[in-house]
Amino acid sequence: MTGATETSNQKMEANVVVLGTESVGKSALTVRLLTRRFIGEYGDIESIYSHSFLSEGKEITLNIWDSPYSEDLSRETSLFHKKVQWADGFVLVYSICDRASFNAASRLIQNIRSTKSPHGAEKPPIVLVGNKRDLHHRRTVLTEEGQLLALSTDCLFYEVSAAEGYHGVLSVFHGLMDRIKDVKLTSKRPLRFKGIVKSMSAVFARRRTDSL
Ligand SMILES: Nc1nc2c(ncn2[C@@H]2O[C@H](COP(=O)(O)OP(=O)(O)OP(=O)(O)O)[C@@H](O)[C@H]2O)c(=O)[nH]1
Numbered sequence: 001m002t003g004a005t006e007t008s009n010q011k012m013e014a015n016v017v018v019l020g021t022e023s024v025g026k027s028a029l030t031v032r033l034l035t036r037r038f039i040g041e042y043g044d045i046e047s048i049y050s051h052s053f054l055s056e057g058k059e060i061t062l063n064i065w066d067s068p069y070s071e072d073l074s075r076e077t078s079l080f081h082k083k084v085q086w087a088d089g090f091v092l093v094y095s096i097c098d099r100a101s102f103n104a105a106s107r108l109i110q111n112i113r114s115t116k117s118p119h120g121a122e123k124p125p126i127v128l129v130g131n132k133r134d135l136h137h138r139r140t141v142l143t144e145e146g147q148l149l150a151l152s153t154d155c156l157f158y159e160v161s162a163a164e165g166y167h168g169v170l171s172v173f174h175g176l177m178d179r180i181k182d183v184k185l186t187s188k189r190p191l192r193f194k195g196i197v198k199s200m201s202a203v204f205a206r207r208r209t210d211s212l
Contacts, residue, residue, distance in 0.1 A: 013061045014180045017083045019108055020093035021101045022069040025131040028162035030066040032169045038162055044068040060177055084115045089125040089180045091172060096130045097138040109153045125179035126155040127172055134161040
């Protein structure tokens with residue numbers, strides 16, 4: 001079950017999963033958002049955090065699922081499915097100093113899309129994040145590569161440093177929230193002609209079976 005619910009006109013809640021390979025900074029980004037701090041070392045704790053903020057007069061609550069990366073494939077696969085079904089949006093993190101983490105992010109985008117929307121009907125919102133921008137002297141993934149991957153897969157893209165700043169990290173989560181809101185609005189749009197015909201056919205079909 002996904003949780004993007006509008007509890008009233010003034011409130012909205014959404015589930016966000018933070019994904020990426022080992023040590024890319026998933027916990028650092030999450031903790032930075034929640035506490036505005038960078039504490040350097042983070043334990044291997046599986047947690048769902050709640051974070052609220054105001055946007056355009058609305059109270060937005062994000063439930064953020066952060067978990068350590070595991071090499072245990074069977075655990076990862078079943079947990080991955082759970083997370084993908086639960087989530088309304090994804091923060092997909094790689095380190096700009098770790099090409100393998102970038103390649104893994106690219107594969108994860110495909111996996112999320114095929115798991116969440118097997119027929120490709122809707123695209124779950126994803127933000128691709130290149131973290132550790134402060135370590136530019138160790139960079140192995142160019143900014144342009146991140147931009148290109150995001151563009152070709154319809155993701156948002158940010159390069160940030162969880163170590164250096166709060167505002168970049170905030171933009172990541174706010175950007176994702178805006179995408180989730182857009183998806184919700186699109187799914188609420190009035191039916192187009194095809195949709196109206198479909199709905200009317202469904203009603204008439206039901207009437208016919210009722211009268212039998
Ligand atoms: N220089 C620098 N180091 C960072 C940054 N973000 C995280 N780190 C460091 O990278 C290491 C891993 O960070 P974590 O947040 O634990 O990474 P993770 O992705 O949650 O790792 P797992 O839980 O093992 O999957 C820690 O030593 C952090 O201090 C950053 O923006 N810049």
